[in-house]
Amino acid sequence: MLSRRDFLKRSSLIATAPLIPGFIERTAQAAEPGKDTILVVLEMTGGNDGLNTVIPYRDDEYHKLRPTLHFQANQVVKVNDELGMHPALQGFGQLLQQSKLAIIQGVGYPNPDRSHFESMDRWQCGEVTAKVSGTGWLAKSVPDLAKGKGGGVPVMHVGSEKLPLACRGTTQGVFTINQEQPFELKLGLPGSEEEKARKKLLADVAAVGPDEKGDDLLPFVQRRHLQTYTSVEKLKEILKDQVRDQARYGYQPSSLFVKMDLVARLISQGFGTRVFYVALDGFDTHSGQAQTQQNLLQQIDQAVTNLFTRLQSTGDDQRTLFMTFSEFGRRAAENGSKGTDHGSGSCMFVAGPGVKPGPVGRHPSLTDLTDGDLKYHTDFRRVYATLLDGWLKVDSKMVLGDKFEKLDFLKKT
Amino acid sequence: MSKPALAPLDKLDPPAEWAAWAPAKGQWDARWAAHLYRRAAFGAARAELKDAVAAGLDATVDKLFAAPKETPARPRLITTPPPVNPMTGMPDSTNHAAVLQAAWLQRMIDGVEPLREKLALFWHNHFATSIKKVNDAGLMEVQGDLLFRHALGSFRQMLRDVSRDPAMLVWLDSNQNVRSHPNENYAREVMELFTLGVGNYTERDVREAARAFTGWHQNSGRFTFVRGEHDGGPKTFLGQTGDWDGDDVLRVLLEQPGCAKFLARKLYQFFVNENLPAPDTFLAPVADAFRKSDYDIAVPVRMILRSTHFYSAYAYRQKVKWPVEYAVGMVRMIGVGVTGRITVNPYSLLGVLELMGQQLYAPPNVKGWEAGKAWLNTATVLARHNFAHSLVNGMGDLNSHAKKYNLQTFFPAVNPLAFVLREGITEPGKIVDLYADLLLPGDFRPEVRSKLVAHIGDASPDTEAFAQRCRDALFVLLTLPEYQLN
Numbered sequence: 001m002l003s004r005r006d007f008l009k010r011s012s013l014i015a016t017a018p019l020i021p022g023f024i025e026r027t028a029q030a031a032e033p034g035k036d037t038i039l040v041v042l043e044m045t046g047g048n049d050g051l052n053t054v055i056p057y058r059d060d061e062y063h064k065l066r067p068t069l070h071f072q073a074n075q076v077v078k079v080n081d082e083l084g085m086h087p088a089l090q091g092f093g094q095l096l097q098q099s100k101l102a103i104i105q106g107v108g109y110p111n112p113d114r115s116h117f118e119s120m121d122r123w124q125c126g127e128v129t130a131k132v133s134g135t136g137w138l139a140k141s142v143p144d145l146a147k148g149k150g151g152g153v154p155v156m157h158v159g160s161e162k163l164p165l166a167c168r169g170t171t172q173g174v175f176t177i178n179q180e181q182p183f184e185l186k187l188g189l190p191g192s193e194e195e196k197a198r199k200k201l202l203a204d205v206a207a208v209g210p211d212e213k214g215d216d217l218l219p220f221v222q223r224r225h226l227q228t229y230t231s232v233e234k235l236k237e238i239l240k241d242q243v244r245d246q247a248r249y250g251y252q253p254s255s256l257f258v259k260m261d262l263v264a265r266l267i268s269q270g271f272g273t274r275v276f277y278v279a280l281d282g283f284d285t286h287s288g289q290a291q292t293q294q295n296l297l298q299q300i301d302q303a304v305t306n307l308f309t310r311l312q313s314t315g316d317d318q319r320t321l322f323m324t325f326s327e328f329g330r331r332a333a334e335n336g337s338k339g340t341d342h343g344s345g346s347c348m349f350v351a352g353p354g355v356k357p358g359p360v361g362r363h364p365s366l367t368d369l370t371d372g373d374l375k376y377h378t379d380f381r382r383v384y385a386t387l388l389d390g391w392l393k394v395d396s397k398m399v400l401g402d403k404f405e406k407l408d409f410l411k412k413t
Numbered sequence: 414m415s416k417p418a419l420a421p422l423d424k425l426d427p428p429a430e431w432a433a434w435a436p437a438k439g440q441w442d443a444r445w446a447a448h449l450y451r452r453a454a455f456g457a458a459r460a461e462l463k464d465a466v467a468a469g470l471d472a473t474v475d476k477l478f479a480a481p482k483e484t485p486a487r488p489r490l491i492t493t494p495p496p497v498n499p500m501t502g503m504p505d506s507t508n509h510a511a512v513l514q515a516a517w518l519q520r521m522i523d524g525v526e527p528l529r530e531k532l533a534l535f536w537h538n539h540f541a542t543s544i545k546k547v548n549d550a551g552l553m554e555v556q557g558d559l560l561f562r563h564a565l566g567s568f569r570q571m572l573r574d575v576s577r578d579p580a581m582l583v584w585l586d587s588n589q590n591v592r593s594h595p596n597e598n599y600a601r602e603v604m605e606l607f608t609l610g611v612g613n614y615t616e617r618d619v620r621e622a623a624r625a626f627t628g629w630h631q632n633s634g635r636f637t638f639v640r641g642e643h644d645g646g647p648k649t650f651l652g653q654t655g656d657w658d659g660d661d662v663l664r665v666l667l668e669q670p671g672c673a674k675f676l677a678r679k680l681y682q683f684f685v686n687e688n689l690p691a692p693d694t695f696l697a698p699v700a701d702a703f704r705k706s707d708y709d710i711a712v713p714v715r716m717i718l719r720s721t722h723f724y725s726a727y728a729y730r731q732k733v734k735w736p737v738e739y740a741v742g743m744v745r746m747i748g749v750g751v752t753g754r755i756t757v758n759p760y761s762l763l764g765v766l767e768l769m770g771q772q773l774y775a776p777p778n779v780k781g782w783e784a785g786k787a788w789l790n791t792a793t794v795l796a797r798h799n800f801a802h803s804l805v806n807g808m809g810d811l812n813s814h815a816k817k818y819n820l821q822t823f824f825p826a827v828n829p830l831a832f833v834l835r836e837g838i839t840e841p842g843k844i845v846d847l848y849a850d851l852l853l854p855g856d857f858r859p860e861v862r863s864k865l866v867a868h869i870g871d872a873s874p875d876t877e878a879f880a881q882r883c884r885d886a887l888f889v890l891l892t893l894p895e896y897q898l899n
Binding site for chain 1: 418545546586688730731732733777778783786787789790791792794795798799802803806858860861864865868881882885886888889892893894895897898
C-alpha cells in the first residue's frame with residue numbers, strides 16, 4: 001500500500017525535478033541493478049588463427065609449419081616458458097600478470113565442420129549436431145538470466161550486424177543497440193516544447209501509478225514501466241558522455257573500442273543487462289594474415305584493456321567476465337599465400353578478476369594432427385557450462401541439454 | 414491500491430465456477446463486455462461495445478460463435494515459391510511473409526470472425542511453426558488456413574491434418590524420419606506440446622511413435638506417404654500394441670484422458686489466467702465436456718466464455734496483452750480517420766510488432782511465444798510506448814525495422830480525435846472520459862484523470878495546441894499499466 005505521506009513525498013519530488021529523473025528515486029528499489037554477475041562475449045568472426053594467438057614458440061614444429069607467419073621468443077607476450085601470446089596482445093599480458101586472464105587451449109567439438117556457417121551455428125547454439133535447433137545458447141539462458149535483479153534486458157547485442165544466432169530464438173529479453181536503433185522514447189522532436197510537455201505528463205501519471213510492489217500483474221507492469229523510463233534516461237546520459245569522449249579520442253563509432261566502451265559504461269551505470277554480445281569480423285585470413293590479424297587482435301587488446309580499466313574505477317570489474325570465441329581455428333600449416341585455411345581446434349580467452357589465471361589444458365600437439373588440423377581435447381560446451389553454472393548462475397543443463405564436466409578456470413566464490 | 418490476493422484455484426468449487434453466469438440486472442456492463450471482446454476478439458470498437466452492452470451476455474456470446482463452424486479455404490495469396498535474394502543467391506521468403514502477416518492483421522482488424530481469428534492465433538501458438546525455417550510462405554499460408562478452418566471445429570480433424578501439413582513436416586524434419594533412422598522430432602512434439610504434455614509418456618513411447626510416423630514425408634509442398642521408408646512392424650505405444658502408423662498414434666493419443674486436460678489447461682491460460690496454476694480437478698468440468706464432445710473445440714471455449722469464473726477477478730485483467738492484441742486492439746479502437754473508419758495500413762504494424770516481440774508466422778520455437786510477463790521488458794515497453802505515440806500522432810515509426818517492410822510506414826490518415834470532432838465535445842473532462850470509456854471502461858483511476866484533464870487545460874478548442882494536448886492525453890491512456898493488461 002502506498003501511504004499518503006509517500007505519495008506526497010513523490011509528488012513533490014516530481015514537481016521539483018526537471019523531467020523524468022524524478023523516476024529514478026522510485027526505481028531505486030524497483031530495479032535493484034548493479035549486483036548481478038555479467039558476461040561480455042566477443043565473437044571473432046571468420047575463424048581466428050589460434051596457433052598464432054597462443055603460440056608454442058619453443059616448439060620447432062611451430063616454426064616449420066609457419067615459415068613466414070611465425071613469431072620468435074623475443075616477439076611474443078610471454079605466458080610461460082613454452083607459450084606466448086601474439087605480440088599485439090600487450091594488454092592481455094598485463095591482465096595475465098594481474099591474475100585476470102585464463103587461456104583455454106585445445107577447444108573444439110566432435111566431427112568439426114570447416115564451413116563458417118555450419119561451425120558458427122554450433123558454437124552459437126551450443127549444439128554439436130549437423131542440424132542445430134536454431135535457438136542460441138544465450139537465448140536459451142534468458143529465463144534464468146531474467147531472474148536476476150535487474151529485470152530489464154537480460155541479453156544485449158551491441159552492433160549493427162543482424163542479431164547473432166546465439167541471441168536468437170527467444171522473443172524475450174534480447175535487444176540490439178546501434179546507431180540506427182537507439183534506445184529512446186520518441187515523443188516528438190527532441191528538445192521541443194511538445195516533447196517536454198509529453199514527457200512531463202508521462203512522468204506525472206507514472207508518479208501516481210499503481211503500487212509497484214507485489215507479485216500481481218499490475219504492480220509488475222508498473223515496475224517494468226519505471227525500469228524502462230529509468231533505463232532510457234540512463235542510456236541517454238551514457239551515450240551523451242560517450243559521444244563527447246569519442247570526439248575527444250577520435251575513435252570511429254562503429255569500432256570495437258567504442259562498442260566495448262559502451263558496454264563498460266552500461267555495466268557501471270547499473271543497466272541491469274547480464275550478457276553483452278559484441279562481434280568483430282575479419283579473421284578469415286586466407287592471405288596476408290600477418291597484417292590483418294595484428295590489426296584485429298590489437299583492436300581487441302585495446303578494447304578489453306579499456307573495458308577493465310573503466311570497470312575497475314567503479315569496482316564492477318569484480319562482477320564482469322569477458323570471453324572470446326571463434327567458429328574454428330585454422331590449419332596448422334600456413335598456405336602459399338602467407339595465410340591460413342579453415343581448420344579446427346583453437347583457444348579461448350576468459351578475462352576478469354573472477355578467473356583462475358593461466359593456461360587451462362595443454363597446447364594441442366603440432367605433430368599429432370587430424371587432416372592437418374590441431375586436435376581438440378576440450379569440448380567448447382564445457383567452457384559454456386562452466387560459465388553458465390559457475391558464473392551466471394544459469395542451469396547449464398537447461399541450456400546445453402546435458403551435464404558437462406566443469407573446467408577449472410574460475411576462482412572459488 | 415493493492416488488492417487482496419486471490420484464493421488458489423483448488424479452493425474454489427469447480428461446478429459453481431464453470432456454471433454459466435447469470436448477471437443480475439445492470440451487472441452486464443461495458444466493463445464486462447469489453448473484457449469479453451478483449452479475450453474472445455481483438456477488442457471492441459466503439460459501436461461493437463455499445464451493441465454488446467445492449468444485447469446482453471448471451472446474445473453477445475452467440476454472436477461470436479455465429480460464424481459457420483468449418484469454412485472453406487480462402488483464396489490463396491502466395492502462389493509462387495519464395496523469390497531468390499540477389500544478394501545471397503538463396504530463396505528468401507521475407508517479402509512473402511510480410512504479405513501473409515499483413516493479411517492476417519487486416520482480418521483481425523476487420524473483425525468479421527473475431528473469435529475464430531483469435532483461436533487461429535491460439536492454434537498457431539499451439540502448433541507453433543516458423544517461416545524462418547520453413548522458408549516458404551505458400552506452405553505457411555496453407556497451414557494458417559488449416560488452423561483457421563478447424564479453429565472452432567474438431568480437434569481430432571485438426572490434429573490429423575496438422576500431422577500431414579507440409580509446413581509442419583518441414584518444420585519438424587519429417588523427411589528425415591525413415592525406417593533405418595527414425596527421426597523423433599514430430600513424435601516427441603506431438604506428445605509433449607500438441608496433446609499430452611511432459612510426463613505423460615515415456616522415451617520408449619517417443620521412439621515407437623517415431624517408427625509409426627516413418628515415411629510421412631512431404632515432396633514439393635505436398636504430403637506423401639513413402640511406403641518404402643515406413644516401418645510396418647509392430648509397435649507398443651502407450652500400452653497398446655499393433656502395426657501402427659501415424660493415424661494410430663493420433664487415435665491412441667486422443668484416447669488418453671490427459672489430452673483433454675492438457676488442452677483445457679492451455680485454453681484456460683489463453684482465455685482466463687496465465688499466472689495461477691490450474692489443478693486438474695479445477696479444470697475437470699471443461700476437460701470432461703471437451704472429451705465427451707469428441708473434441709469439439711467450440712464446447713470448452715463456449716463453456717469458458719459463458720462461465721461465472723470468466724467474469725470474475727480471476728480473469729479480469731489477468732493477462733498481459735500479446736503484441737498483436739495491443740496493436741490490433743488500438744487500431745480497432747482509435748486507428749480511425751476523420752470519418753471514423755479504420756484507416757491503418759496493416760503493413761505499418763509489421764515493424765512495430767517485431768520490436769514488441771511478436772512476428773506472426775514466426776514464433777521463436779516449437780513451444781510458441783513465452784507470453785505472460787515475458788512480453789514486457791524495457792525494450793518492448795519502449796516499443797509499445799513509441800507505437801502508441803506514433804499512432805496517436807499520425808507519425809511515422811521510421812526505425813530500421815519499419816523501413817525494412819514498407820517505406821510508407823506511418824499512419825498519416827489516422828485522426829483519433831475524430832470521435833470528439835463528430836460529437837462536438839469540447840470540455841477536457843468529457844473528452845478524456847470518452848476515450849477512457851472506450852479504452853479502459855471501469856478502470857480509469859481518478860488521479861490519472863485529473864492529470865490528463867489538467868494537461869489539456871483551457872486552450873481554445875479549435876486550436877492546434879488543444880488538439881495536440883488531447884492527443885497527448887490519449888497517448889498516455891494507451892501507455893497506462895492497466896492498458897497493457899487484457
